[in-house]
Amino acid sequence: EVQLVESGGGLVQPGRSLKLSCAASGFTFSNYYMAWVRQAPKKGLEWVATISTSGSRTYYPDSVKGRFTISRDNAKSSLYLQMNSLKSEDTATYYCARLSTEARALFDYWGQGVMVTVSS
């Protein structure tokens, strides 16, 4: 059974940093692109970052480019999101998601999410 378990969320002041982790199990982690998707309170979904199987390629939307860094450790089946220079608009539930090999933007498994609150 595929499982994605996020951790590392919490309350952080604007301008500070936070690192999220996602522990994956139930599949060969190194064979899949992985992603982070966030959801602001009572809002819709927003793609945040994608990483290739080896970690050599990463992709971000303009809203987080230069502030967020996605990375992975295939030996540990773990995905990470380093978030720097946090803003109040980064407040959201952050989901770790697996990207299917069948199609682009095909998020086929999701974690339960971790809440990040950016506030002074």
Added chain:
Amino acid sequence: DVVLTQTPPTLSATIGQSVSISCRSSQSLLHSNGNTYLHWLLQRPGQSPQLLIYLVSRLESGVPNRFSGSGSGTDFTLKISGVEAEDLGVYYCVQGTHAPYTFGAGTKLELK
């Protein structure tokens, strides 16, 4: 960025009723490779999103066949043929043809 416009924002239905949700794109989602990267997700209350339909009309494994998807180019539709209580929640379309990936704002399906 590609804007996906979902209508209606809210849908009230009775159990057994058939309903449709529209997802319209600001650009054609037909990729140069011939694929159309438009998928549908359901987020039940208090849960993470789950995949329902991918590549416009392909049913994800384990998803009941009362769900179906159709469309092409810029206009897409998710249909539920006979709503059941477990179908309540927010439906999202998502596109992967153009970077960055974008989601629709969601359609909330509730009981009438």
